Amino acid sequence: MSHSAPSLFDKAIIVPAIGEACRKLNPRLMLKNPVMFVTQVGAVLTTSAIFTSSADRCFVVQLAVWLWFTVLFANFAEAVAEGRGKAQADSLRKARKDTQARRQRGGKEDLVAANMLEMGDLVVCETGDVIPADGDVIEGIASVDEAAITGESAPVIRESGGDRSAVTGGTRVLSDRIVIKITSERGNTFLDRMIAMVEGATRQKTPNEIALTILLSALTLIFLLVCLTLKPFGSYAGIEFSTPVLVALLVCLIPTTIGGLLSAIGISGIDRLIRRNVMATSGRAVEAAGDIDVLMLDKTGTITIGNRMASDFVPAPGVSELELADAAQLASLADETPEGRSIVILAKAKFNIRARDLLQQHASFVPFTAQTRMSGVDLEGRSVRKGAAESITQWVRQHGGIYPSEVGQAVTAACNAGRTPLVVADGHRVLGVVELKDVVKGGIKERFAQLRSMGIRTVMITGDNPLTAAAIAAEAGVDDFMAQATPEDKLKRIRLEQAAGHLVAMTGDGTNDAPALAQADVGVAMNTGTQAAREAGNMVDLDSNPTKLIEIVEIGKQLLMTRGSLTTFSIANDVAKYFAIIPAMLMVTFPAMAALNVMKLGSPQSAILSAIIFNALIIVALIPLALKGVPYRPLGAVAVLRRNLLIYGLGGLVIPFIGIKAIDLVITTLNFA
């Protein structure tokens, strides 16, 4: 899957969308969108009026054409949004080829079609096999190519037990043999859901969308009443309003702009998530993301870069810092762990100590073991070790040395500052302490500040002790932290926040994260995680990048903002349309009403046509905005409201005046009406 959004004018999407827009004219499909359905009925009535009405036929024909365009433009917007998803669905579908599964049953193995598998079945997969359905690895370890769903070509390891046991149907085993227990029902695998999601096939209206549809339908009903009653009001005043004119007024007043773009906005919101490689199980989850006001973030990988880094050398009394750095570097040269490498880097940065070829010095590397809890190197009679304070203390005493109390103090001080001390010894001599610290990601503090200004609180979750946690929390600028957090603590905390009225988002990967993921309003499971975690959350991040939670919240907010802005714009448009159409409707009978024709439109007919044309064209003009979303800025609610109100509220009042006047000029010049 590609990360980049296709161009808005991609031919491969636009051309089929035109056909799709016509197909969507089916009244049964249109009924789902009451606003556009009313428009379509209006278009039908106007079309029939071409033959029955006594009004100027040329005018009615043009009106009918533009009414149909209004409906088609709205359908086109939806079709384009869907088209962008379909392209992705097609590539996913290739992964769902009919595969054969080696099912184990009662000690025997038989070959069945993948779609015959049931939940709980055991399946064997070996090198080259496509995994037939979602499941958990219960035996073995394998490297798996998940490019089909994640787009990431590097293989991942999947093994039984632990947090990396989940496999996805449609991915391919590259090496070794695993036994998988199927955890998904037929036709409801992750891949199936993903395809349905990008295609919008199972797209259900989200709560906000339902509420908005109700508002728009009620407004439509109100304007229907306004236009229907205008007929008797007119005949009282001696004016016979023709059906096409009343339809034109109705279509201009009902919120066609937002009505026509509403579903496109929703689809493209989900689309934006998918482009960031996040799969939401429902549109509801995307919307909920916008409402989040508490983010529970795992420290490692989100707030700090994965590993600790050496930051300081604290030499023991009588030892120079250079000597300590030299020994520490020596002890770390063969150490391939990130911590080890960071010591080498620090030694080079501080004292320009270069890497030495250990083999030439007849060195032998002593690797870290759980028993010794230290690592180091033996060369030319020297045994340099680095490790946890207790281990080194023991080592030094065994070699007849003493452990200076100053080093003990340095160790305590480092712990208090939230750092991890490594003590370095050369034989019986303690040389000093290397401090390792968590490195907070660049820019994360600013990001949290932005979130705070938007009213979102961040809670850092870590297994560290409270001291370490507090130090990192202060450095990263989170609002709160949970130290030595267990999955149960997380669950408890989420419930507590929710009881206080907050909406909580979190990420997780382990099976024991599952309850918390399920409890959270937005639970983002890492794709590398267990099947249980992936089932429990309402989103899966295919890149397994916990930082993405912040982006998810932003996408949710942007989705809601786009809807609200276009609704406001649509409703505000009515003022100008009234000023175009009402004088036009009355001017023939009451020439005095010309005073209300503030836009000085050419003729009553050109006024009505201009309003209808503007109404149709504005839908097309706003398709890019609907698909891309309104520009998102991390500001507080008051600032965002003021800004959007100014752009879409005031803009919605003013733009149609300009637009209708411009169209009128064109129409009048071309003599269309």
Next chain:
Amino acid sequence: MRPTDWLQLGLFIGILAAITKPLGIYLTQVLDPAGKTWLDPVLRPLEKLTYRLMGVNPWREHGWKGYTFAMLLFSAVGVLFTYAILRLQHLLPLNPQGLPALSPALAFNTAVSFTTNTNWQSYSGESTLSYFSQMVALTIHNFTSAAVGIAVAAALVRGIARHSAATLGNFWVDLIRSTYYLLLPICLVFAVFLVSQGMIQNFKPYDTAKLVEPITLPVGTIDAAGKPSTEPQTITGQTIAQGPMASQAAIKMLGTNGGGFTNANAAHPFENPTPLSNFMQMLAILAIGSGLTWYLGKTTNNQAHGWSVWAVMMILFVTGVLTCWWAEAHGNPIHQAMGVVAADGNMEGKELRFGIFNSSLFATVTTAASCGAVNSMHDSFTPIGGLVPLFMIELGEVVIGGVGAGLYGMLVFVVLAVFIAGLMVGRTPEYLGKKIHAFDVKMAMLALLVLTASILGFSAWAAASAWGRAGLNNAGPHGFSEILYAYSSCTGNNGSAFAGLTATPADGDSHYNVTLALAMLIGRFLMIIPVMALAGSLVKKNIAPPSAGTFPVAGSTFAILLLGTVLLVGALNFLPALALGPIVEHFLMLHEKLF
């Protein structure tokens, strides 16, 4: 537009602003069953006794359905009670004029009218109703219908303020406490004040005065063959109505009822004797509605929100006053060109003792507040001057509005404003921490839809029907305005009339009386039911704690938003109809055509 008038406008708004908080504080105590007032020593025993007699446990609260059911039951009994009295008027006491019983349609219309706090009067009080009918059948409703409005507003405000709860209060307690602690004591004092200004309060039969200069008028008669004709008749004497006016006038203003004791309502010298009584009556109309916005702020613990709502109401109000005043002060250019009237404005249909400004202000106050008392003929205003009262009603009676009704009407717009614009901050819209979902939007839009449907639907029916056109005094757009005004007034539970519309014609056609009564019922109860459902839905919700991401419901941005919603969503629907009425009339007037 004289400086003294500006001064008076400033004084009026200043005093209104000043009494808002004290009244709000008092309301907060009254609307709390355990609230303390300095009237407790006198009224507490009476209150307890009333509960005992009615079998009400004041500490048992209702959910929204129970509350609504109690309110509907109470109102239904009220309609039947009044209907019965009006139909049996000739048999009942305190009827010195020997007035007959009312026709079924008129009795139904009147019973509904007073129960719904509309006080539309399809009759002339002094020539139709006995003192008993006025005091027992009608004045009771002036109190209780106002109290019902306050109760519903209190229930909605509680629904907004409480969280994770199920109940909205006890209807009977709200009803009784509002009546006993708020309306009765203030009315008592106010009535005494009005008497001090020269308003009458007696049970005497009508007086007859001998005219200094007898006048001759053509009087219409119908001869034996049923043919109408007119013959001149010389009038030498005038009947002067008497009665307990002060007691009814006090509550008619305070409770935004508006039903006059006499047909001339507050234009009658007995019902509104002095400029001071006029000023105080206008203040009384807006007082409780204004205080309720403070109660909203207090109860929801967001006083800035209460004041913001008040400010929006006042912006709309002042704009209305200025427009109406400007139109009336500029008068009718045609008349001025002919030299028929002085250039100081349109004095047609206005009392000299009130003049242009006080008539315009009164007209705006009474329609902004769904009161409906009048001290001038709205029908005789210039087209734009008459548009203002009509528009005030069609805004949904939310500019201060009827006691209680104005607040809950405005809160419906607040919910809609929050919903429409709330999405723009990138969250599910929330009002004071409560998320607005589909059901809430449905109920808010239903309330709006009902009002629009009633006003436009009935007006269309009347405009298209022979019975509708028969009742009109004026032709053309002005006649249409009369119809539109009548149904707007009844649906908005205002009750003022554009006059010129004969709802009870001599031929006994009951279309107007019945449809207007239906409009009143729809405008009252079909609005209250969704409002209560909204309250019931809101009360259950949890409150999200405020943060920087919370949608602001106070301050200028919110005020502009609310203003925009009231105008765009609420009032714009009536623009086409208004264009065919007062707007076209205005432009025709500028082109020297009158109706």
